[in-house]
Amino acid sequence: GAGVSQSPSNKVTEKGKDVELRCDPISGHTALYWYRQRLGQGLEFLIYFQGNSAPDKSGLPSDRFSAERTGESVSTLTIQRTQQEDSAVYLCASSSGLAGFYEQYFGPGTRLTVT
Amino acid sequence: GQQVMQIPQYQHVQEGEDFTTYCNSSTTLSNIQWYKQRPGGHPVFLIQLVKSGEVKKQKRLTFQFGEAKKNSSLHITATQTTDVGTYFCALYNQGGKLIFGQGTELSVKP
Known part of the structure; x- marks a missing residue:
């Protein structure tokens, strides 16, 4: 694909429900990262x-x-029993190669709102 | 773990003024990257620096890596409204994890 894609772009859920966020990295990229970004805040590393x-x-x-990530393809981030403090934009990024020193390509993010 | 401190947190400038953001570390860095995030957007890679004292330019943007490889700066000459956004520095630790600074939010008044 042309870039990293994420779905859904927006998700509104009730407190206590489970949500699943999806990331499709750039084909061939071996590294995949998930970050959380609260409103007006920096990037909080979640998993690599x-x-x-x-x-x-x-x-x-x-x-x-x-x-979870299957091989070098799609990844899903699951949040169980969501809480209001989970409200944030969840960003996925991928990069090529091993051991860093490569630029990360970010997806557009999933905006999660827990009501 | 390895961390970077980024200052200032916010910077408000008049269009045409210069802008600088700084990234500092207590330990020697093997590399540093810079990203820009426009309001409502996602981070976009700008540049990577790996050599001591390295200076790279992209039009009005100048990136520097300190001689001791413990700090880096991004300088924008004659800011424009299109420069608005948050600028992040980031570094890879030995485990391959990219660690981001807190970011500097730039606003430009036309």
Whole structure:
């Protein structure tokens, strides 16, 4: 594809419901990242996938958050029992190559609103 | 873990004035990247610096990497309204994770 795509672009959910966010990285990119960005804030790292290695989950804020990636393709970020503080834009990015030093290409994000 | 401090948090300038944002680290950096995020948009890669003392230019933007590789700056000459947005520095740690600074939000008054 031409770039990183994310779906849905907007999601409004009720507190306590589960949500699933999807990211389609650029074809051939081995690295995939999820970030959270609250309104007016910086980028908060959530999780990082590199090829078939075990993901770096050090940024996941609680066990309600999980993410999966199948090989080097699509990734899904799941938030269980959503809370109002989960409201944010969730950004996905992908990059090529190993061990960093590559630019990251960001998707347009999913704006999650928990009511 | 490795962190970068970015200052200032906000900068308001008159169109035509210059603007500079700084990124500082307590440890030596192997690389630094800069991204721009327009209001309502997503971060877009601007440049990467890896060499001590490196200076790169993109039109009115000048990027510098300190001699000790512990700091970096982004300078915009004669700002325009199209420069509005938040500028982030970022670095890769040894684990391959890209760590972002807090960002500097630039507003330009026409």
